[in-house]
Amino acid sequence: MDRLSYIASRLLQVIPVIFGCTLVCFFMLHLVPGDPARTMLGVHATPQGVARLHREWGLDQPLWRQYLDYLNRLLHGDLGTSLFYNLDVAQLIKDRLPPTLWLLFLSALMSVLIAIPLAMLAASKPDGARDQVVRVVPMIGLGMPAFWTGIILLILFALNLGRVFPVGGYGHGFTGHVRSMILPSLTVALFISPILIRSLRASLLEVLQADYVTTARAKGIPERRVMIKHALRNGVISMVTVLGLNIAYLVGGTLVVEQVFALPGIGQLMLAAIFQRDFTVVQAIALVFAILVVLINLLTDIVHAMLDPRVRFD
């Protein structure tokens, strides 16, 4: 199989997965105990409101019909109407997308910047004291709930130590956005970097055993240069793949962190929707996040296949 057919076949694989995601989101509504419309409206439920939701969600139709209608609306870009705001959900999500994308991008960047030096430090002397310390860091990091790390960073850098960063919000203008994004991005980066440190350390150790590294050393190239020029280059490819594959985890981290730092992104929209019992918004955001993850995974696979000639296309 050549590269183009590989890409085409990966694209085709994505379609049934996205289809499955729509099924999960659709059936979520039917998991609501009792009458979903009544439950969603809560204490404010009126007969008219319940009837409106029944009509809107097609709850009086057979299940297969409801699903086909849902799919048909999705294909036309219609994610439904928010019960709380009475606005188009697609538009609501579009308005809230920039802070979330900013946060995702900066967190990914920061996590790579944290992982590279630490993994290099650990791999340079396996089982040495530095390695042991670096190996314990991910153990502590994995058990830290992201929102709690956010609160600790707030206490340290926004409320004490010179108060260099804002306590929350999205800031104004480009510099304002960047300044307000540093602590939230660092929080998400600390949440994801333990996984990256582990994978980069393992792949560096593997690469450092490779014949071409031995050759480089035999030629008398200094160890630091061997590490940066020869080992790191190959190690980073696999780390970026790991980052791509863990994008779902990363996205999940941003969701809660947005709440801690009052960032007006999709995560905060989803949590607000939960407290407003706005089911359409929750359902739409779950689907958008899932499709985002599927597409990023696809992109990671394709980029990996392009960069690494060892990937076999079968």
Next chain:
Amino acid sequence: MASAALEPATSLVEDRGRGFAGRWYRTPSFVAGLLILGTLIGLALAAPLVTRYSPTAQDLHHTLSGSSSQHWLGTDQLGRDVWSRLVYAGRVDLKVGFLAVLLPFLIGTTLGSLAGYYGGKLDMLIAYLVNVVVAFPFYVLIIAMSFVLGPGERSIYIAITFVGWVSYTRIIRAEILVAKRREYVEAAKVAGLRDSRIIVRHLLPNVIMQAVIFAMSDIILSLAAIVTLGYLGLGIQPPTPDWGDMIAGGQNFITTKWQLSVFPGLCVVLTGLGLSLLADGVNDLMRPE
């Protein structure tokens, strides 16, 4: 003849058993993990003995007080004893965290065994289900599920099961794919044993340890999820104390009483560290000396 053939296998098992019993106390990560986790679980179990106040008893005349001989870690915004709440919250969160991985473990292991052993269409179907579930970010699905099912312990179990089985399926499937090509499986097949017996009696005992080690890290993830749900108000419901709810409650006072948010988080981190060390230690012990 038969007993002679069985001999090496029996002594191998004994060797491994002796190895584990004789080596665990010389494995630092195992001992450290056991100590940390043992202390936390011990405190949680002995909660009524190590606390003087009810975790829900309010004392509005002594709110947000500092540490004293009466209240070791002070009181919160409603005058409740922070130490009591920490210990009782540990009781709830550790219980739910450990129990929450049971169902994913069972379902994931079963599906992984079936997919790995039979392959073919069943494998493809299970792989498809796995791909659909992993497309959803962990927290997005957990939060959305707790929302539709309504907050509370039952929803936590259902939500974590819905998301969590996937990892066990992947691990066991991969292990079974390798193990089923071994000679002892071929021998069992030739001997005419039923598939279910081969899977349960011959394959699973050889591969299950990988899933058990993963379960230890999975408890960390499920605990983090439970605490996160608690923080968002979707998890364990007040007045039952929960570390997540305690962190959320303390967040309004971080300028004056940062301890209210920091201590419950430290308990989560300690539990995670204990479990990680224990998993690491078991992993080391599994390797032949």
